[in-house]
Each structure stands twice: as structure tokens, then as C-alpha cells.
Amino acid sequence: MHQAEKYIKQIVDEVGKASYMQDFLQQGKDKKAVAEVAEKLKQFTENMSLLQPMVIKGFMVPSGSLMLYHYLKEDLDAVEEMLRENPAAEKAATEEALRHHKRRHEKKHGDGKTAAALSEQNAADVLPPEQKEEMIKRVGIVKHRLGEMIESLLPQHIADQIEQRTDEKAAQDAFQENGFLPLYVDEKTMGIVYNTLTVQLLLDRFNLLFEGLFAPMDQETIQAVMTHVLAPYWKEHGQSILFTMEECKSRSNI
Numbered sequence: 001m002h003q004a005e006k007y008i009k010q011i012v013d014e015v016g017k018a019s020y021m022q023d024f025l026q027q028g029k030d031k032k033a034v035a036e037v038a039e040k041l042k043q044f045t046e047n048m049s050l051l052q053p054m055v056i057k058g059f060m061v062p063s064g065s066l067m068l069y070h071y072l073k074e075d076l077d078a079v080e081e082m083l084r085e086n087p088a089a090e091k092a093a094t095e096e097a098l099r100h101h102k103r104r105h106e107k108k109h110g111d112g113k114t115a116a117a118l119s120e121q122n123a124a125d126v127l128p129p130e131q132k133e134e135m136i137k138r139v140g141i142v143k144h145r146l147g148e149m150i151e152s153l154l155p156q157h158i159a160d161q162i163e164q165r166t167d168e169k170a171a172q173d174a175f176q177e178n179g180f181l182p183l184y185v186d187e188k189t190m191g192i193v194y195n196t197l198t199v200q201l202l203l204d205r206f207n208l209l210f211e212g213l214f215a216p217m218d219q220e221t222i223q224a225v226m227t228h229v230l231a232p233y234w235k236e237h238g239q240s241i242l243f244t245m246e247e248c249k250s251r252s253n254i
Contacts, residue, residue: 002221003214004206005229012233015067024067030241031248033070034061037193038248040150041185044158045245053175056158058244059185064237065194072201073146079209080139083132135209142204146197153196157189187240195234199226 014020024030038059045056165186175181202225207216217225 002217002224004202004217004221005225007205008202008225009229011068011071012229015064015071016233016237021063021067024070029070030066031243033066033073034059034243034248036147037150037154037190038243038245040154042245042249044154053180055180055182056245057182057184058242058247059190060187060240060242061190061194062187062234062238063241064234064239065191065198066241067237068233069194069198069201072198072205076139076142076201076205076209080136083136083139085132138209138211142201142209145204146200149197149200150193153193157192158183158185161186161189187238191234191238195230199230 015024041056041059045054048054162183165188166183171181199222203217203222206214
């Protein structure tokens with residue numbers, strides 16, 4: 001089994017627990033996970049208003065898609081911290097990795113976030129400064145690419161939603177009443193967006209960020225991960241969370 005499949009399976013096992021979702025919501029991580037997308041939706045609405053009177057009022061995201069994306073994004077941030085040699089972050093990451101690594105061998109089963117964390121910590125420790133700097137640049141490339149993907153995915157799939165799943169009469173009535181088309185981006189659209197971002201994060205992790213340290217993901221590996229790990233997880237955790245644009249706006253002004 002490829003390291004990527006082991007890595008994502010261990011994470012899926014973790015975020016699939018009911019307790020994880022409870023903590024995720026209580027700690028406000030759901031709001032953090034949609035902040036960048038909400039900002040892009042706001043920009044999209046402003047740009048669209050010049051061409052077509054439409055206002056995005058909110059959006060729904062499958063909880064499983066949101067939690068998995070946010071987990072991988074947090075992991076990327078943690079890797080960047082380790083590479084930048086933040087002593088506190090590095091010490092905490094090392095201690096956590098060692099604790100989990102010990103439990104993993106004692107219980108004969110994996111908490112897999114740990115195995116990955118330990119491997120990455122070891123990798124960060126043995127890299128010379130110039131290679132660390134190169135990997136920091138790669139993290140920047142990954143983050144920049146995510147931003148570009150969000151900007152391209154949202155218009156494409158929102159247009160598909162309007163075309164395929166908007167009732168024409170209801171839209172006309174709403175337009176006559178409000179002077180614009182109020183739109184809630186549905187869970188199908190946002191699921192596609194977040195799942196695409198998740199797969200890209202996974203690809204970039206093995207094919208760019210840790211190039212040369214782990215085996216790259218080929219098409220066969222991608223297919224195995226999608227079929228055996230991601231698709232069943234997304235199907236099982238498809239219940240949606242609703243976010244309003246007003247809610248996201250008020251949080252961004254705090």
C-alpha cells in the first residue's frame with residue numbers, strides 16, 4: 001500500500017469519529033475552514049453583480065468534506081512551522097509524535113497522524129538549510145495554488161448549479177420581489193469544490209512538497225485512494241453544514 005493511501009486512511013479514521021466532529025464545531029474550526037472560500041464567494045458576488053443581479057446569501061458544505069480539507073490544511077501549516085524551525089512548535093510536534101508513536105506500537109494499531117508527523121519531523125531534522133528553504137517555497141506554491149483553484153472552481157460549479165438545479169419560475173419570482181436572484185450554493189456544488197481541493201492537497205504533498213522523501217502518487221495510487229478511502233468516507237459523512245454570508249462577514253469583522 002502506498003504511503004499516501006496509509007496517510008489519508010489514518011486521517012479519515014480520525015476525522016470520521018463523532019467526537020472529532022463535535023470538537024471541530026465547538027472549537028469553531030468550521031468557520032476557519034470556510035473563511036477563504038467565503039471571501040472568494042463575496043468577491044464572486046460583487047463581480048457578478050456587474051453582469052447579472054445575483055446575491056449569494058449562503059452556502060452548504062458536506063461536513064466530511066469540510067473536516068478532511070481543514071485537517072490537511074492544518075497539517076500543511078504545521079509542516080511549514082516545523083520547516084521554519086519554530087522551536088516551540090518543533091518541540092511540541094516532536095513530543096506529540098513520539099507519544100503517539102509509542103502508543104501505536106503498544107496497541108498494535110495506528111494513530112496515523114503520528115506516523116506521518118514523525119516521518120516529517122525526521123525529514124525536517126535531517127534536511128540542510130538550503131533544502132528546508134526550498135521546501136518552504138514549495139509550501140508557498142501549494143497555498144498559492146489552492147487560492148487559484150478556489151477562484152476557478154467556484155464560478156464554474158456555481159454556474160452549473162444555476163443551470164441545472166435552479167427552478168426558472170422560482171428564480172423569476174424571487175427576482176421580481178427582490179430585484180436580484182438570491183442564491184444559496186448547495187452541498188453538491190460545495191462538496192465538489194472542497195473535495196477537489198482535498199485531492200489537490202494530497203497530490204501536492206507527495207508529488208511536490210515531499211518530493212524525493214516519499215514515493216510520488218501515480219494514477220493507480222490516486223484511483224486506489226479515491227475508490228477505497230475517499231469515496232466511502234465522503235458518502236458516509238455527507239450531512240451538510242449551512243453557513244450564511246452575514247455570519248461569515250460578521251466573523252471577519254471581529
